[in-house]
Amino acid sequence: MLLSCNKLKSHIKNSNDIDWLKIWDIFTVRTAEVENVKEVGKQIDNVVVAEIKKCSEHPDSDHMHVLEVDCGEDELIQVVCGAPNVRVGLKTAYVKVGGHIDGEEIKARPLRGVLSNGMCCSGRELGISDNHDGILELPNDFVNGTDLKKIYPIEDIIVEIDNKSLTNRPDLWGHYGIAREIAAITDHELLPLKLETIKNDKQDLDIKIKDANLCYRYCGLKIANITNNKTPMDMQIFLYYVGMRSISLLVDLTNYLMLELGQPMHAFDARVVKSIEVDVAKDGDTYTTLDDVKRNLTKDMLMIKNGDKYFGIAGVMGGLDSEILSDTTEVFLESATFNAGSIRKTAVALGLRTEASARYEKSLDPNLTDVAIKRLTYLLHRENPHMEIASNLTDIYPNKLKEGKIILKKKTVNTYMGKVLPDNDIKNMLEKIAFKVKVNDDNFEVIVPTFRHTKDVFIEQDLIEEIARMYGLENLEAKPLKLDLVAKEKETIFNQEYEAKKLLAIKYNIHEVHSYIWYDTELLKELGIEKKGVKVLGKVDNNILRDDLSLSLMNIVKNNFKNYTNFKIMEIGTIIKNNENKKMLSVIIAGEEKKLESNYNEAKMLVKYLFKVLKNQSVSFTENVNELSYYDQNLGKNIIVNGEKIGEINVLGKSYSNKLAKKKAIVTIDIDFYQYLKLTKVDILAQEVSKYPVVTLDYTVTLNNQKFIDLKNILDKFMSNLILKWELVGIYENKYTVRYTLGSKNKTLEQHDLVKFKERFIEHIKNNNLIIAE
């Protein structure tokens, strides 16, 4: 929202004492965030009132004129001007030679051979309006040579406030409310607004409210005999500076009031108004708004009806047929308050957020409506001395909003502020911002003005906010929390996630990635996989929540294959399975097809390593025919820890991985992380170590059409007291080398012990029909 400091000044007594450039830093920490402060009009000087005395056509141009102007000096000055509205007798704005416009110096220079001493200018050239149709037309009673800046408020400071920081302050959506805050912050007096006195000795207007929960109040007033519909220049400049276009006095005044008080208003041509009713629309109806767009209505949209026809969308925008015309002399003024939520929903549904709806959404004070009408009438009257009030100020106000009352305990203030403040300080701080305060022994009885009581201030804590900001947040000391030496709750999820990821990154060079919680629709389509998961409403694609983390990572896999041949990624992420949140740890080892075996083995190794290091648990694998058909049906493995399945290792089916990248193999690991978290780390106990040396013996066994598991089974059946352990140490083609570590707790092994072992072992292998290299 843009603010004019000239306008704010007009509401505060002795406002020139205030530094209007610096106040905004304080305003930011007291009230709302200021985004920008800009001085305007400083780039202009030596612009004076000048009257055209002579006007002749330029000898060498079809549109320029050579003027002689009187700018209050002894001699007339020759100026060349290209504007169409030049004529003898016109008073306009003239920039002297040496003067500035937009910071540019104006020099005497020939235009097509005729010397121009300075220039006459348009509103746009002066930066005070967007009108560039011709040079400025000034009233005839202006004295030639008068500096224009002395007549019009050209110099101003324009301030931009972040709208978001005003969402809970409906009272700050107009200059008057902001002026109230500044007066409070700077200890100045806020001036009352000048209002029209309306006698109400005429007829009431026909106004009805259908649902008092949707329209809180509706004020209407008819005014006749309006002959002057021209907006005074200073108001035009104000409107232009705060971002509005000047249209006509009546329209400008409604905007002016909105900018002044925050109350949106409407002026209808009274000739078309029959009776007003505020009611919701019918589903399926359409209505054409002021901007000439046909809108589809629903039964949730609040409408202004004239007779039985739609007349405007309440609080959002009027219609074409209600517009003020050039021959309008009689108006119907509307000033109403609507339900904030209803207006917001309507504006959102129509995609039509207007200055009015933005304010209604904030929950305006219904007690503003009549003030606004009286204020507008006063301002209109100033420009139309002969106008007539043609009706009563008709006020439909079913449930009057009353001031609020809060008992603020001194104890609460002291707790929140961390200190005891004198009663009078608290009273003063609140009264400066229009609260009324009665001091009691242990509390304050605070009366909340209605403009703070629509949604903002209801409980003690709301008042503490007011006290703290008026006290000055920067004046509060920062104080540490008291220390208590109690061991707090133990939650290890975050830590365990971090540990696992760090371990995998360091030991297995895996890169952590983040992916979205929904499947990529394109990818599913490409792979020909259909997923029926939980759906995100109102989202056209990427709207199915993932139930398989590894699959959802395939998008990332696919993209990385463009730059890498072999890579490993991981994520600990949420999947939604059976309508439940589930956390999974997925690792993907992606690489060339020929590396499938080593990558597959690495996956198993990695799982074992993870559980060994972080949980001290051993892992076994069992065959798993995956129910998900996009995984290879022969290579699936269950990961078993402590007798329970905790995850899977899979290989993406070849026909699927081919769609991601040619000749690649993708190994996936998925571990149920919630289950992982439940596993406690097994304590490691000291082990007794034999005093006697150990001996290792290597044997190489050749397998034909058998797997390691077959060899393992055979070896496990071979018993000897000497065996401490055996392990697989090498595979070459189908030759498997195993290493036995032998030892005894009671003695150093002797040659005959080893010979005996060797003979028995070889015999065992041979008996099982395997070939052993002796």
Add this chain to the structure above:
Amino acid sequence: MEKELEELQSNLKKSLNGLTKEADVLNLKSEYLGKKSRISELLSGLKDMSNEDKRKYGSLINNTKKELENIVNEYLENMNNKTSIKFDDTIDFDIELGSLHPITIVAKEVTDVLKRMGFTVVSGVEMESEYYNFEALNVPKDHPARDMQDTYYLDNGMLLRTQTSGDQIHSMEKFGAPLRICSPGRTFRNEDLDASHENTFFQIEGMVIDKGITIENLIFVMREILREIFKRDVEVRLRPGFFPFTEPSYELDCSCLICGGKGCPTCKNSGWIELVPGGMVHPNVLKAGGIDPEVYNGFAFGIGLTRLAMMKYKINDIRVLNSGDLRYLSHFDID
């Protein structure tokens, strides 16, 4: 005699000079110190000397012998520790390393700071109920935040949480008061993606509940966190804010780290960056968590971890974070 002993030492040094093989040195050693060496000869000659000479030369010869031994041993030691290089030691190797996501690293840093201040780190869930995401947090039914435009509602009646603040309620329910928790996690808002907007991003929630918590405590903790995160004294500014779940509510700004407060595009020329929204926990939120607001009060705050990560690593396109593109992500730290 003295002269001869000195010559023995200097001769030995000369002979050693340049020898590179251990065997050569050992040969030299036996030549100078062995049974047939001159020094042994001199030592055995002692017994034929007069008592006076014995006293005079005995120690001299013995000392020289020790000195000779020292020279040889020292030379040997130096030689052994200077292997003659027979392989190419100039080859440069790339280290192969994995990486953690920048958000993970920043989350770890922030939680570490909070842990040192006595906060427990908890974790919430991403699919959340409307109750925990809005209702219990005092967000009324017609609040704009509840609109479909901002929130991802699901067809099972749940939603994707728009904030980590729901963990305030979960934690109060689980642990009661007093309480000191923080909860890092992923949140979702219906946004169109561009360089600075994501629909999926990370926050961390913080909450303290105890008896007699003051606004001053909130200021202290928020400032302390920023100071620790940025590892320098940052200027902070508290200004009024508005959130339904806190009252009073505040925005904590910190002086822009890019321009130092002078004004630059990052801080929109204000010199300040909005970083930590927070405030005193609203009594309705305490009640929803089963805590009596007449006895306890507290404060809560949130920090945008995604924003923090982008600031820390000078990432200028937010989309990188969820891209999974290893060209960007693989070079981040592990710790």
